[in-house]
Amino acid sequence: MAVSLGLQLDEESVRRLLAIRRDLLERVSELEEEIRRIREVVRVIEETLTAQGFRRAAESSSGLEVPLRSSDGRLLAVMYVYEGRLRIVPSGELEFRTSTPPFRSFLIDRVFEGMRRADERRVGEGALSPDEVFRYEVRSDGDVIRSIEVWNYGGERRLGEIKSAVRWTLERMYEKTAVRG
Structure with missing residues (x-):
């Protein structure tokens, strides 16, 4: 859409405006390239932190085991951390159901779906490829949760958010x- 300001520019003014426009477009390209490089560095840092961050947890040959305990010390689940993937397995002593709040309303709808939507937005912005989008699957027998599988969880920060x-x-x-029983 062209907007005319009703100004008559002499040839020199037009040349200067074209030069300024060219310089600005060059600068935009430089900044876009710089942003791309910074995002790559951030990705490498996140991968490094993820690899280092859970060294204190018990290590198994199949991944890092991170116990998730209640405030009174009861084992609720074990989170197995692999490269780019998590597996959360509830304690065999407890039976968690998908219908028990706040499983669906908080963990699924707010946390997991929020992460997935954020990644979808990043795909739209070109900051993430479609195959890097956060995804998850709740595996259950009827209503009883057997495991939660998570792929493309992101970096250390997100891993901490998921754990919490x-x-x-x-x-x-x-x-x-x-309380029930």
């Missing part, structure tokens, strides 16, 4: 089932 959200959710679910 899962622990908090399972603790609330445990409290509700302990």
